[in-house]
Amino acid sequence: DIVMTQSPDSLAVSLGERATINCKSSQSVLYSSNNKNYLAWYQQKPGQPPKLLISWASTRESGVPDRFSGSGSGTDFTLTISSLQAEDVAVYYCQQYYFTPQFTFGPGTKVDIK
């Protein structure tokens, strides 16, 4: 089974500062035929369903603020919030969608305001 891990489990960042979340997959999710990483990032605020932020490791969804960015390839990925805002308090999940039919999520990283 493919295993997704995230670090840290939680972090507290001052408003306006950078938040960095790491995601690691136990196997590469880079498909060599199209050079795409099958990795997405979701944001889940309390009491709400998740929301897609980034797909294909680095493609920001329409309407997502540009302070959110994704990077990485193969097995190691990063979600960066360049300037944390109060509305960014949430749990963030990575998900691989390479290994069908088990599109595993990471355990989540909780982001709070310091």
Add this chain to the structure above:
Amino acid sequence: EVQLVQSGAEVKKPGESLKISCKGSGYSFTSYWIAWVRQMPGKGLEWMGIIYPGDSDTRYSPSFQGQVTISADKSINTAYLQWSSLKASDTAMYYCARQIGRVTHVDYWGQGTLVTVSS
């Protein structure tokens, strides 16, 4: 506007059956996959399986194969998740979500259906 509207919260006893629903609107329901995702209380997200309403092609995560049944009725743009015999460990929030392709991410999510199984 793409919308996925799920049925309301359920409270059931162990051993009972249950079928929850997810109605899609604002897009071609038969052209996208619907995924089901479980979130146990205070826990993370678990991808359960998907269905293509166009032809009812269904795939299950090995962790959920045989535990639940995913189906769809394309005539009413609705997907379903059902249990034949609930257990207390099925207590969770269940989300449906639109998946663009068989091997892609999900882009839109339903509001969730809370299932509580308790004697």
